[in-house]
Amino acid sequence: MSVSLxxxxxxxxEFRADVIRFISEYRGLNGxxxxxxxxxxxxxxxxxxxxxxxxxxxxxxxxxxxxRSAVREFILWDEMAYARVARPPLGAGIVAKTLIAHGTEAxxxxxxxxxRAGEKFFSLGYSEPGAGSDLAGLSTRADLHGDHYVVxxxxxxxxxxxxxxxxWTLVRTGAVEDRGRGLSLMILDLHAPGVSVRPLPTIDGxxxxxxxxxxxxxxxEHRIGPENAAWRLVKDALxxxxxxxxxxxxxxxxxxxxxxxxxxxxxxxxxVVQRTVAALGVGVFEVExxxxxxxxxxxxxxxxDVEAAQNKLAHAELxxxxxxxxxxxxxxxxxxxxxxxxxxxxSTWETIGGGTSEIMRSVVARQGLGLGGRx
Amino acid sequence: xxxxxxxGEEADAIAQTLKRxxxxxxxxxxxxxxxxxxxxxxxxxxxxxxxxxxxxxxVAVMEALGKTNFPGPLATTFAAAQLFEGDDRARIVSGExxxxxxxxxxxxxxxxxxxxxxxxxxxRDRAFAARAISIEPVETLGCEPWGxxxxxxxxxFRHAGRALAIADIALGAYLAQAGRYLVEAASEHAKTRTQFxxxxxxxxxVAHALARCATELAxxxxxxxxxxxxFDAERKNCRVTxxxxxxxxxxxxxxxxxxxxxxxxxxxxTEEGPVFPVARRIRQLTLTPGADATARAHLLEHVGLIRxxxx
Numbered sequence: 309m310s311v312s313l314x315x316x317x318x319x320x321x322e323f324r325a326d327v328i329r330f331i332s333e334y335r336g337l338n339g340x341x342x343x344x345x346x347x348x349x350x351x352x353x354x355x356x357x358x359x360x361x362x363x364x365x366x367x368x369x370x371x372x373x374x375x376r377s378a379v380r381e382f383i384l385w386d387e388m389a390y391a392r393v394a395r396p397p398l399g400a401g402i403v404a405k406t407l408i409a410h411g412t413e414a415x416x417x418x419x420x421x422x423x424r425a426g427e428k429f430f431s432l433g434y435s436e437p438g439a440g441s442d443l444a445g446l447s448t449r450a451d452l453h454g455d456h457y458v459v460x461x462x463x464x465x466x467x468x469x470x471x472x473x474x475x476w477t478l479v480r481t482g483a484v485e486d487r488g489r490g491l492s493l494m495i496l497d498l499h500a501p502g503v504s505v506r507p508l509p510t511i512d513g514x515x516x517x518x519x520x521x522x523x524x525x526x527x528x529e530h531r532i533g534p535e536n537a538a539w540r541l542v543k544d545a546l547x548x549x550x551x552x553x554x555x556x557x558x559x560x561x562x563x564x565x566x567x568x569x570x571x572x573x574x575x576x577x578x579x580v581v582q583r584t585v586a587a588l589g590v591g592v593f594e595v596e597x598x599x600x601x602x603x604x605x606x607x608x609x610x611x612x613d614v615e616a617a618q619n620k621l622a623h624a625e626l627x628x629x630x631x632x633x634x635x636x637x638x639x640x641x642x643x644x645x646x647x648x649x650x651x652x653x654x655s656t657w658e659t660i661g662g663g664t665s666e667i668m669r670s671v672v673a674r675q676g677l678g679l680g681g682r683x
Numbered sequence: 684x685x686x687x688x689x690x691g692e693e694a695d696a697i698a699q700t701l702k703r704x705x706x707x708x709x710x711x712x713x714x715x716x717x718x719x720x721x722x723x724x725x726x727x728x729x730x731x732x733x734x735x736x737x738x739x740x741x742v743a744v745m746e747a748l749g750k751t752n753f754p755g756p757l758a759t760t761f762a763a764a765q766l767f768e769g770d771d772r773a774r775i776v777s778g779e780x781x782x783x784x785x786x787x788x789x790x791x792x793x794x795x796x797x798x799x800x801x802x803x804x805x806x807r808d809r810a811f812a813a814r815a816i817s818i819e820p821v822e823t824l825g826c827e828p829w830g831x832x833x834x835x836x837x838x839x840f841r842h843a844g845r846a847l848a849i850a851d852i853a854l855g856a857y858l859a860q861a862g863r864y865l866v867e868a869a870s871e872h873a874k875t876r877t878q879f880x881x882x883x884x885x886x887x888x889v890a891h892a893l894a895r896c897a898t899e900l901a902x903x904x905x906x907x908x909x910x911x912x913x914f915d916a917e918r919k920n921c922r923v924t925x926x927x928x929x930x931x932x933x934x935x936x937x938x939x940x941x942x943x944x945x946x947x948x949x950x951x952x953t954e955e956g957p958v959f960p961v962a963r964r965i966r967q968l969t970l971t972p973g974a975d976a977t978a979r980a981h982l983l984e985h986v987g988l989i990r991x992x993x994x
Contacts (some may be wrong), residue, residue, distance in 0.1 A: 589982040598702035618898040673890035680885030
């Protein structure tokens with residue numbers, strides 16, 4: 309079953325073969341699910357990816373990348389997801405692409421080389437205790453004092469902050485009532501004085517973090533784009549990264565593991581099990597088709613907000629359906645610690661992280677159907 | 684497939700012609716669900732659509748017909764055009780001869796048996812020409828003239844797998860767009876129907892239910908197009924992707940029917956309302972005897988749960 313619905317050109321399929329060969333040295337790493345607890349190994353893997361030039365595979369030549377299409381990026385991270393090896397790092401995607409599009413020459417010189425080499429890593433500092441889905445309501449404040457900002461506030465539910473070098477963060481530089489028009493984007497050193505990172509252990513055995521910012525000094529040259537103009541940059545960054553955010557091969561792998569488990573426990577002849585698995589098999593095809601629609605929109609430079617929301621929604625919900633199937637089927641062996649109960653715990657995050665399913669439905673309703681989507 | 688979900692200019696032109704034709708015949712947005720009209724069928728065949736053999740063109744046709752609730756043994760006829768040869772094929776694609784095609788189970792219920800001149804007896808990916816020994820006509824929810832039959836097998840068709848794949852792709856394309864029609868109609872209604880001082884589409888209870896339907900239908904439509912590309916490229920996974928596309932579209936279209944009935948409220952359960960003529964046809968098209976089990980067998984083999992004889 310480990311065959312993608314997508315078949316690229318001969319060169320693209322040759323690249324896929326290269327990626328699979330590369331991954332074979334890292335099988336068993338599972339940095340996809342355990343990036344935090346396996347950080348030294350995952351970091352080494354990212355360096356190796358950097359040495360292949362693949363961290364910057366989609367960046368332009370001028371920015372020091374390989375100048376390949378979004379299709380190669382999709383293949384790279386889809387195969388990484390299938391092998392459970394790693395997720396696309398924030399630095400090489402959202403951070404670098406925003407810098408390339410909106411950064412100064414000095415910023416590009418400073419940040420792009422270590423990101424390309426897989427040596428510097430970023431966490432996403434958007435969410436706050438009072439601003440999750442409604443980011444325009446965030447309150448972490450950055451005030452300009454001469455050549456630096458003083459940043460005070462709190463970020464939370466921050467992935468990988470414990471291991472990252474920098475926080476790619478949204479802060480309020482304008483008035484609260486300006487909502488999204490009063491926000492700026494900054495790169496904040498996570499080892500600077502005034503930063504404290506507190507772990508928030510999660511049900512999958514990993515952790516999110518609370519990041520408290522107590523009068524942290526951020527050089528003005530670490531602000532990306534104009535002051536109070538972050539909203540557009542954040543949106544643009546999502547547009548160019550959406551094709552690698554939710555790799556469908558992860559779900560193909562989930563289903564394969566479920567099928568292997570069902571066979572191991574001799575449930576494969578149960579007609580209810582068969583109906584359930586067949587429906588999940590259709591679901592995997594559906595999500596893969598939606599992911600390809602998203603990829604098409606990125607390749608063709610088309611607006612793809614609705615496609616991206618539909619893909620995220622379907623991907624997240626299917627991950628939970630697959631993970632929960634043994635429990636719904638009443639198979640008590642699923643309770644025993646192992647890959648099945650782990651997926652149950654891990655997939656719970658999928659309909660929350662990266663935009664909740666409720667927000668995704670509102671995007672589809674509003675932009676796809678012209679409906680209000682308010683409570 | 685390449686990253687290209689478009690069907691091509693030729694297919695788009697075919698789709699435009701079909702949309703105009705269907706709307707002219709219907710005299711409204713959709714063709715009512717009524718007793719089968721041989722006259723309307725021959726007019727459709729006069730457009731020479733059943734001579735098409737490329738899956739992308741067939742998808743274009745079926746998407747256009749699905750959007751207008753067009754009646755007839757559409758998917759079957761596309762498949763029959765791949766199975767039959769010579770004079771029989773010519774009479775089938777011109778509309779002079781109707782084909783009934785399906786699996787035979789239990790009480791012998793067989794689609795389109797009451798008015799068909801040729802019978803194709805399917806058994807998973809095999810297909811046989813068959814002779815009808817007896818036919819007992821039955822009325823059905825979707826106004827299709829089915830029958831309870833006793834058949835006798837004659838010769839086996841070659842390349843049946845591809846013909847059955849094209850039937851699944853055609854049906855998937857039709858159903859995804861039939862469902863899409865319903866969701867669009869309900870969305871328009873939800874923008875203008877006001878309750879408690881606001882359009883009902885402002886409420887998440889309504890908007891999110893329709894968004895879920897739109898998502899499921901988008902997935903089904905995309906998967907159908909992927910299956911069409913696989914068919915045209917003669918890929919090995921074409922049979923399972925076509926089966927998955929059909930199942931996906933059927934599930935999404937039926938789910939949309941139920942949601943849209945609810946969004947229209949009382950109007951949604953009236954005969955003159957816009958939902959039931961489409962919903963009943965969707966139900967009919969997604970309940971062909973044996974089709975579910977065959978699709979399931981393909982899927983379970985594909986995911987490696989089991990070999991087909993164990994399903």
